[in-house]
Amino acid sequence: MGLMAIDKRDLSAFIDGLIPQWEVVAPVPVEFKYAFRKVGSFQDVALDYTNTMLPPKKFLLPQRDELFSCNPEGGPSLTPRFDETPRVLFGVHSCDVHGIWLLDDILAEGCSDPHYLCRRSNTLIIGLDCKGPCHDNAFCKDMGTLKPAGGFDLFLTDLGERYAVQVGTGAGTALAERGGFYMADFEVREEFFAAWQKKQSGFPNRIGYDTAALPNILAESYDDIIWEALEMRCFDCGACTTVCPTCYCFDVLDENDIGTDRSIRYRRWDSCQLQDFAAVAGGANFRGKRSDRLRHRLLRKGKYFKEKFGRFACVGCGRCGRSCLLHIDVRDVFNQLKG
Amino acid sequence: MNHKYVSPYVPRLAELVTARQLTSREKFFEVRLQDGSALGHQPGQFVEVSVFGVGEAPISVSSSPTSQGLGFELCVRDAGSVTHALHELPEGSTIGIRGPYGRGFPLDELKGNDLLFVAGGLGLVPMRSMINYAVDNRADFGRLTLLYGSRTPADLLFADETERWRGTPDFHVATTVDLADGAWTGQVGPITKLFGGVAINPVRTSALVVGPPVMFRFVLKSLLMMGVYESRVYLSLERRMKCGVGKCGHCQIDDVYVCQKGPVFPYTRVRKLPEAL
């Protein structure tokens, strides 16, 4: 799709113009960090933010996602629940756009997940380019997520007085028709290209090899002692998967209403790093060893999805490393495995 | 509400037609889908059973698709919240069924072969589906042999049926228990003890193995020593199949979702999955 532009002074009117029609979600400051929240006005948005604590996936796969309700009277009758709230995720950085793009593939593949797809089809994604590395441990460049390749409707790159706007979908085109946007002229294209060049050189590589080799390196490291060593730094708390833009594992639970006999089946975020994740009702735990759980996570991130979808299930955002109290950092592990 | 999306997580309603105690821990259920349709399963597949307000659990289908009944059969051990609630339900209750899910035994590949069924404990539940399929399509298969091991004589499942199988032409049945009581006159010891007493033609035999994880390693060793081809050994793996549709992640071993690619796997595949055994 094409390249457009919008003057900075027009962005506010554009976003505020969306709010009556869509639930607009954007990064906002929370003390010295940031979080994606529903905003009431463009003024609330932190344009110049570093990575949010949780990725925006929480609006597509909420922590508690009701699948259906059950009314035992006359049946029982089961009513599926679908969230059709029209929503705009604004200000999503390239790494997180990649995360959503991967979830799009994963949750559509095979037996597709309509609860996700329903939310997704009602969600517009307006990305916003970050200007520099958000943190020392971000390794987006190594994971190939410096610029978006899919999964967005519009994507904004700061050119000083205006933004270059990549249009990713037809819905994005429709958004751009709301006013303020114009086709990119030669000058915008030049600046956009220059900005991209500048961004590329401004981000260092933080993995000491070409990540194309990663699946093989991980395969060869299956029995490496590094997994046992990492055990000594892991709590089984699942913070790493909770903050991950591409983790989507869930648990399914029933909840009863005390006043009636109705119940709700819902799913909630789960984590392959929790001790009982692979335990069955009979008591056997098929991934009872902490080192096996750690390896499983890293293999998912760096091997399995790459082989299946052609893309890593790690976007290099570095959130897991920052949230780990004993500093288990995917980037460090990838580096150490190469040895 | 008509919706363009159909959720795979919403079960079909079904009736518990009969419920009968099988052993102290297992109960046997006949289940019929409310819309009258057949489940349409293959031997070795499983369903997700819902007790509304309690939850959902993966359960192997125990009846053969060839069986004459109107529904299908489940044999359930009281082991968790859902299975306990299922045991408590009276006949006629409404439950939810999703599935059938996964890949069962490869019927086309098995056709024409001798079949060696090796079942440990609850493993006989899914195996029963396959055994009855073979019995009902007796001409499609060669020699049939069932080796069945259980903890105690009281834990033996489907005793009547085991006798019926014994009476089927060219069907050899051998059982063993870990702990015998006074009345037990049969074999005592691990299931591998039964291998000495069976006469099979290894090159014509496909071996189907279902049982607790500890059993697999010894059984595999015995099978391979007997000369059964690796490519003709099939295992059914137990995992925590929560969603049944390859999403929730709980049943994943290495890069494989057991609920999608299993629970029945050829040994040649399992061998490449370090987390499988």
Next chain:
Amino acid sequence: MTVRAGVFAFTSCEGCSLITLEVEDRLLEILGRVEFVNFREAIDDKSDDYDIAFIDGAITREHEVGELMKIRERAAILVAMGACAVQGGLYFLKEYHEPGETLAYVYGDKAGQFDTMPVRPVSQYVKVDHSLYGCPIDKREFVEVVTALLSGRRPNIPDYPVCNECRMSENICVFERGLACMGPVTRAGCGAICPSRHVGCFGCRGMVDKPALDQHRAVLTERGLTEEEITARYRMFNGHWGSAHEKP
């Protein structure tokens, strides 16, 4: 279905009993399903015929043991309610002082007239079917246990660390605020209420089944806590847990 229930308080502040009345939004619905037939703090009836017994408080006196055992015999389901009942709670702090001195300090020369024995959780004396964790218990979890028991399912009580739900709440980690926290080894379910208010977790919900203690100590040491400070943290709500293994 309705059930008959009793709420029994032993050595406690009765805050957990009070929480059962603090679910104002659901209280009338609960009262429609749960008939409280013995609940000294709230009602006059003192029936011995109940299905579920909620036990609030630790066991610190000989006669409490007998009463507890009687309750256990009568109740089909016994729920230990709150840190005192579940793990002995804060009261275990007195066990770090010499017993005779303890009595004398509080009751002076009349100390001989008061009996007390080492603080023990309810599970030390009777089988506990379900536990409601925390000091005090969490009201949502109380409703969850009641509805689960009424529906014949196992209550959904987490066995993973507070860190998990703290991250879900998008809290800034209290370690980043320079505070110490028991979150990495403490059972979740409170919604990380303390870290959410910028307070380090004190571990009131007790530890997860298999806590990563060595790792936790490593974190606390790395953040500059001394051995004494670490021990003080561990003793606060988990003294009895420690004594059953190694006294922290």
Next chain:
Amino acid sequence: MKNLDIKVEHVTRVEGHGNIVVKVRDGRVEDARLDIVESPRFFEVMLQGRSWQEASWITSRICGICAVTHSTASLKATEDAFGIVPSAQTVLLRKLLLDGEYIQSHVLHVYFLVAPDLLGVGSVVPLAGTHIEVVRMALRLKKLGNDLCALVGGRHVHPVAMKVNGFTSLPEPAGLASARERLVAARADLDATVELFKTLRIPAFTRETEYLSLKGVDEYPLYDGDMMSSDGYVFKPRGYLESIKETVVPPSSAKHVAARRDSYMVGALARFNNNHGLLHKRAKAVADAVGLSAPCHNPFMINVAQLVETVHCVEHAAETIDMLLGSGMSVEVSDVRPIAGRGVGVVEAPRGTLYHDYTYGADGMITGANCIIPTGQNLANIEADMQGILPGLLGGTEADVAQTLKMLVRAYDPCISCATHSIEVVFDRG
């Protein structure tokens, strides 16, 4: 009726385990006691060797009903010891928390524990059948109190956000604004409660009594002030040990307390009698409407005084929120430097004056502690009232006598587990 032996084991609808014991011989009251048979809990010992940061966290666990007041008294004691004067914002937030606790605690007591007696039912459960609107109203008001505590302190039972010289985090202004709306809306429920109270028959019994409470200057005093007696003397909180004395009275595991007379009363009625002029005008109007005027010597009127205070706290909370929002809250740096010494924190709990008294070493570790709890102070007075009321009851049946005595005990809203642990500690005052 010449002889009477009453033993009510574990009086219901009170917090903690207490037994009423009465012995009458030939029409003469030989014994009238409220025995506290709660397990001793040794908080003063538990505190020893713990740091100043943990003190309020530990002492909050003295009581599940008035955890906010215990935390407040504890923080004030520590601040007193360290010479810290908390900011105006901190004080306002603490007062708002106290308002929330008073609303929740008084509503719980008046509606759930006392009203069943006055309406002739056994508990709030049948009350839900006969007076569902009353119960709904009570739940709304109680939830308002709870939510106010949760908003400011994180939760009501054992708040988490209170700390020495400040708060760990501040409530959201939007939350305060919506709480204010609910406070104003609660007036309707309170008006209805007043109408209900007008119809209740409150036992007529008076006994001239000494009342102790904080002394207000320009505000009805819940948070601070000097101590005053209705007998006309005042004393500084720090000097409380010179004015009130605790004694151990086995078998009660709670100690009795007395000042210049053999007994005194603390709590809502004491505060009303001593400070009624400082009540919010709406609360004063309620007092007039339900016939409460100072001095009132009928202990059953404690519950009426609680209603009056509830009205006051609802209005006071709304005004406090206005002040907080008007000045704008800011994150404050709370600097705390422990110094060796002793500090006393006195606060009015819903049930009466609460004293926390800590001695710290230079390292900020507690070396000595004493807590005097309202119910402990009321115990001697409850027994004096029992002795006073009994002669007039002897014409009735044993069951009637027991019922009246239970109502009397309940009127005091005793918090028994609270009261079970303390004795005077010898402090090294150099």
